[in-house]
Amino acid sequence: MRKEEMFDTPKKKVSLDVTNLENFVYDMSRCIKCKGCYWVEHTYMPGINFSVRCPSNLWNDFDAYGAFGKMRIGIAIQEGRLKWTDKLLEIIYADPLCGACDVGCKRNLDLEIELTLEALRIKAVKDGVGPMPAHKKIAKNIETKHNQFGAVHENRKKWISKDINVAEKADVLYFVGCSSSYVNQGIAKSTAKILNAAGTDFMLMGDEWCCGNTLYSVGMIDEAREIAKRNIEAVKASGAKTLLVSCAECYRMWKVDYPKMLNIATADLGFEVIHLIEFADKAIANNSLKPKKSVDVRFTYHDACSVSRLCDPWTPWEGERGWMGTVSPRLKRRRGQQGLYFQARNILNAIPGAKFVEMPRTRENALCCGAGRGTKEAFPELAQFSAKQRIDEVKYVSAEVLVSACPWCKTNFTQAIKENGDGIKVMDISEFILSSLEI
Amino acid sequence: MSIKKEAYNALESVVGSKYLTDDPAICEGYRSGPGGYESGLGYERVMTKIPGAVILPKTTEEVQRIVKICNRYKVPYVPYSTGFYGPRSHCHVENELLVDLKRLNHFEIDEKHFYVVVGSGVIYSPIQQEAMNKGAYVVIGGGGAQASAIANLIGDGWSPLSHRIGLPHRRILGTELVLPDGELVKMGSLAVGDDPFWGDGIGPDLRGLLRGYTGLRGCLGIVTKMAIKTLPFQPEPLVPTGLSPNTGLKLPEKRVKWINYQLPNKEAQVKAMYEIGKAEIAGAVTKVPLFWRAIAKAECKEEFWELWGKESEETIKNFFIVRVLLIGYTSEEQMKYDENVLNDIMKELGGIPRPTKPTDESWIKNADSAGMWLMCGSYVSVDYVIETLSQATVHGEYYAELKKKYTPPLMPDYGDPGWFQSFELGHQGYSEFLIYWDQDEDTTGVDHFYLETSKMNIRERFYTSLLGPHQPLYLTGPKYGPNYHEWLLKIKDEFDPLWVCHPPVPLAHDEFVERAEWMKPLKDWETPKKFPMPQ
Numbered sequence: 001m002r003k004e005e006m007f008d009t010p011k012k013k014v015s016l017d018v019t020n021l022e023n024f025v026y027d028m029s030r031c032i033k034c035k036g037c038y039w040v041e042h043t044y045m046p047g048i049n050f051s052v053r054c055p056s057n058l059w060n061d062f063d064a065y066g067a068f069g070k071m072r073i074g075i076a077i078q079e080g081r082l083k084w085t086d087k088l089l090e091i092i093y094a095d096p097l098c099g100a101c102d103v104g105c106k107r108n109l110d111l112e113i114e115l116t117l118e119a120l121r122i123k124a125v126k127d128g129v130g131p132m133p134a135h136k137k138i139a140k141n142i143e144t145k146h147n148q149f150g151a152v153h154e155n156r157k158k159w160i161s162k163d164i165n166v167a168e169k170a171d172v173l174y175f176v177g178c179s180s181s182y183v184n185q186g187i188a189k190s191t192a193k194i195l196n197a198a199g200t201d202f203m204l205m206g207d208e209w210c211c212g213n214t215l216y217s218v219g220m221i222d223e224a225r226e227i228a229k230r231n232i233e234a235v236k237a238s239g240a241k242t243l244l245v246s247c248a249e250c251y252r253m254w255k256v257d258y259p260k261m262l263n264i265a266t267a268d269l270g271f272e273v274i275h276l277i278e279f280a281d282k283a284i285a286n287n288s289l290k291p292k293k294s295v296d297v298r299f300t301y302h303d304a305c306s307v308s309r310l311c312d313p314w315t316p317w318e319g320e321r322g323w324m325g326t327v328s329p330r331l332k333r334r335r336g337q338q339g340l341y342f343q344a345r346n347i348l349n350a351i352p353g354a355k356f357v358e359m360p361r362t363r364e365n366a367l368c369c370g371a372g373r374g375t376k377e378a379f380p381e382l383a384q385f386s387a388k389q390r391i392d393e394v395k396y397v398s399a400e401v402l403v404s405a406c407p408w409c410k411t412n413f414t415q416a417i418k419e420n421g422d423g424i425k426v427m428d429i430s431e432f433i434l435s436s437l438e439i
Numbered sequence: 440m441s442i443k444k445e446a447y448n449a450l451e452s453v454v455g456s457k458y459l460t461d462d463p464a465i466c467e468g469y470r471s472g473p474g475g476y477e478s479g480l481g482y483e484r485v486m487t488k489i490p491g492a493v494i495l496p497k498t499t500e501e502v503q504r505i506v507k508i509c510n511r512y513k514v515p516y517v518p519y520s521t522g523f524y525g526p527r528s529h530c531h532v533e534n535e536l537l538v539d540l541k542r543l544n545h546f547e548i549d550e551k552h553f554y555v556v557v558g559s560g561v562i563y564s565p566i567q568q569e570a571m572n573k574g575a576y577v578v579i580g581g582g583g584a585q586a587s588a589i590a591n592l593i594g595d596g597w598s599p600l601s602h603r604i605g606l607p608h609r610r611i612l613g614t615e616l617v618l619p620d621g622e623l624v625k626m627g628s629l630a631v632g633d634d635p636f637w638g639d640g641i642g643p644d645l646r647g648l649l650r651g652y653t654g655l656r657g658c659l660g661i662v663t664k665m666a667i668k669t670l671p672f673q674p675e676p677l678v679p680t681g682l683s684p685n686t687g688l689k690l691p692e693k694r695v696k697w698i699n700y701q702l703p704n705k706e707a708q709v710k711a712m713y714e715i716g717k718a719e720i721a722g723a724v725t726k727v728p729l730f731w732r733a734i735a736k737a738e739c740k741e742e743f744w745e746l747w748g749k750e751s752e753e754t755i756k757n758f759f760i761v762r763v764l765l766i767g768y769t770s771e772e773q774m775k776y777d778e779n780v781l782n783d784i785m786k787e788l789g790g791i792p793r794p795t796k797p798t799d800e801s802w803i804k805n806a807d808s809a810g811m812w813l814m815c816g817s818y819v820s821v822d823y824v825i826e827t828l829s830q831a832t833v834h835g836e837y838y839a840e841l842k843k844k845y846t847p848p849l850m851p852d853y854g855d856p857g858w859f860q861s862f863e864l865g866h867q868g869y870s871e872f873l874i875y876w877d878q879d880e881d882t883t884g885v886d887h888f889y890l891e892t893s894k895m896n897i898r899e900r901f902y903t904s905l906l907g908p909h910q911p912l913y914l915t916g917p918k919y920g921p922n923y924h925e926w927l928l929k930i931k932d933e934f935d936p937l938w939v940c941h942p943p944v945p946l947a948h949d950e951f952v953e954r955a956e957w958m959k960p961l962k963d964w965e966t967p968k969k970f971p972m973p974q
Binding site for chain 1 (some may be wrong): 464465466473475522523539541542544561564565569584586683684686690739742744748800803810813814815816850878879880
């Protein structure tokens with residue numbers, strides 16, 4: 001715009017710092033209730049069924065549970081017009097922060113919905129009302145046992161079997177995460193065997209602690225930041241060049257939320273962060289990993305949120321907002337475009353014998369399983385509800401196996417299927433890949 | 440704030456405690472602004488309230504019972520389907536009940552007889568997909584992909600596809616309306632049976648009262664069901680492509696194709712639209728504002744302003760695009776024939792085809808994308824005119840001239856005369872004028888502009904949509920009628936004697952002018968000392 005044609009709009013300092021809700025007042029105040037955050041994007045809209053992508057607002061129909069309601073509520077909180085109550089806490093926390101609303105909004109309005117929702121939780125904690133009691137228990141577990149579940153810390157590496165080779169020193173460090181260390185050990189084993197099969201040496205952390213996902217996700221940013229510092233130091237001390245994870249939530253933490261909390265760019269972590277999906281995609285492409293064994297199933301793939309719309313790398317940004325809400329310097333918005341959508345599908349399409357069918361809601365439009373980011377612990381009924389909605393979709397495409405890339409999805413889907421008696425098998429992508437390897 | 444306890448208890452017995460609340464946080468989620476259609480304006484600030492309670496009925500019967508309770512306890516209520524239409528679809532008075540209709544999501548499709556039946560919570564894009572799955576299509580238009588089909592069809596409902604599909608009221612085959620007192624009325628052929636084959640009912644029909652030009656914004660009851668005509672499309676799938684935000688429907692080019700033509704002047708542009716209509720070809724014929732192209736090209740808001748800043752009054756003045764959607768409804772041969780005819784028309788008029796993407800991003804499953812808000816943060820389509828093609832274009836130019844006085848706070852757009860297009864194969868021309876601003880600026884000028892457009896329409900005798908509840912009734916009524924306002928108020932009194940249904944519509948804009956000090960200098964029309972509605 002030519003300078004002489006612009007009005008004299010006062011400039012306002014703004015940043016992406018989630019510890020200050022004020023940074024997101026613009027975003028909250030520009031929500032137009034178009035509900036692009038709620039519905040599947042129109043080009044991919046499959047029809048009357050499976051038309052929604054917001055698990056929270058599907059679970060509870062009042063507008064308050066959708067991002068458009070939360071934006072209005074957020075302004076009221078920031079302006080001190082709304083007092084914290086149990087119901088308000090439910091609205092803020094009954095939400096897997098899956099990012100569906102964020103990518104939906106960024107197709108049209110480019111508002112920072114996900115960061116606003118995170119900032120609301122940080123404010124709840126700062127105001128002394130958050131997180132939910134179930135989250136506090138997890139925080140205690142992490143503080144005392146360094147894992148989500150309160151399991152014995154010394155048992156963290158018990159998943160390692162004799163047929164797995166772990167190097168003392170390697171360029172690749174496999175960060176296993178709490179779920180795969182204790183609950184979904186098949187994922188850890190499969191990941192290790194895939195690395196072995198591809199001839200890639202890997203090491204483990206000497207003393208692995210929780211990534212802090214739940215802490216950050218529920219607004220306990222101070223505690224989460226301390227863990228981030230500790231874990232990053234541990235990787236640097238190990239000399240690893242690549243940190244590999246098999247958990248979507250760990251992936252997002254390392255790649256996005258650690259840099260966010262420390263106000264650095266993902267590129268400045270000092271090492272590369274990859275998910276097994278990225279590793280396997282490259283390994284299959286360069287022939288170091290050869291899925292040759294026929295896997296005779298009809299299967300579908302669930303895009304776990306943290307390896308899809310939530311994992312664009314982080315770059316700190318601060319600047320000014322002025323004319324018509326434009327910002328300077330130019331902000332490269334995170335729109336979920338760097339999700340591992342195609343890498344995962346490259347792998348799945350390379351599995352011999354297996355028939356891959358897509359569900360109506362895929363990639364950035366996928367419906368979250370409902371378990372992530374503290375939801376299953378505090379609102380198990382929401383997690384079950386969302387998982388069942390997704391399982392209906394699995395049944396709709398007549399898939400026998402549901403594959404995902406996150407242990408939290410696996411646990412949640414498995415439980416929902418068990419309760420429903422649906423007879424669908426849930427597998428992690430690591431387990432699915434392993435089933436096609438001749439080892 | 441809340442509604443009367445006795446009323447609340449009675450309502451709870453209708454839907455259960457799960458679907459009724461007066462919790463302040465949940466009610467806050469139903470606030471009109473500060474963002475949204477017309478939001479951030481004086482009307483939104485002065486006239487909207489947070490609901491006293493929110494209720495989520497599932498069936499027409501539940502809606503009837505709710506409305507009867509509201510009448511019994513004199514609880515004002517407002518119907519709300521998807522909430523997109525800004526302040527007008529939100530509560531206007533204290534202790535009001537917001538009836539959120541999203542759970543009325545009934546859907547059926549009749550492939551053989553080409554219609555769908557939908558509830559108030561059903562939105563456009565799934566309907567279009569279901570229709571296309573059966574070789575049909577429909578246009579709901581107006582608020583777009585994510586807005587309620589019913590709300591759109593009793594309000595706006597037009598899009599470029601209206602070139603062939605036609606005006607919205609012609610597509611309404613049957614309507615189920617809960618009157619403001621809870622009585623159920625079925626319109627169209629639904630009045631005599633369950634078969635929604637024809638839009639007109641027996642004898643006098645209430646459809647005109649409900650819809651008229653652009654509807655009554657929820658002050659004459661709640662529409663719970665509607666049968667909508669679909670029309671034959673073509674059989675090839677439109678395949679979704681790309682990753683958000685860069686998504687589109689890949690078009691089967693032998694059956695569906697957009698082509699943009701650059702015409703040498705305005706006369707040729709309008710003539711092209713006429714000729715295309717006369718030849719009875721194409722599925723859409725439109726001229727969109729130039730800034731929409733900048734929105735489509737820009738990767739972000741900041742880039743939009745870089746691109747838009749390169750334009751000038753000169754480039755706008757010489758922007759004579761005609762965008763044509765060809766559809767091979769019956770065959771590839773028909774499509775070829777249409778394209779040949781189109782090329783002949785364009786050749787004669789000096790039209791030059793421009794590179795056009797083989798995808799559709801905006802119209803077939805969407806319409807009026809929320810991207811409208813990207814540039815400035817605040818937007819409204821301030822007026823719509825349905826006229827002859829040649830007159831429709833004049834209207835936009837008048838608006839552009841008036842707008843200059845109010846820029847700023849309105850966005851500098853170098854005199855762009857807005858959007859115009861062909862409706863019903865050129866039998867009607869449609870003009871829509873869009874304005875944009877930043878709601879953080881002083882918006883007094885936007886409020887003034889809005890009102891001044893009404894005076895301009897009266898002065899210039901434009902046949903405008905800004906009548907009835909859209910502007911002060913005592914300003915427009917005497918000029919379009921001359922007793923249009925009295926008639927409308929009698930209708931309201933007759934059907935809603937207690938004025939419990941979305942008060943004070945249709946006098947909401949009159950109230951606004953009375954309450955907003957900054958509007959008073961513009962008030963040069965007569966109003967009664969006390970507005971004729973129950974207090």
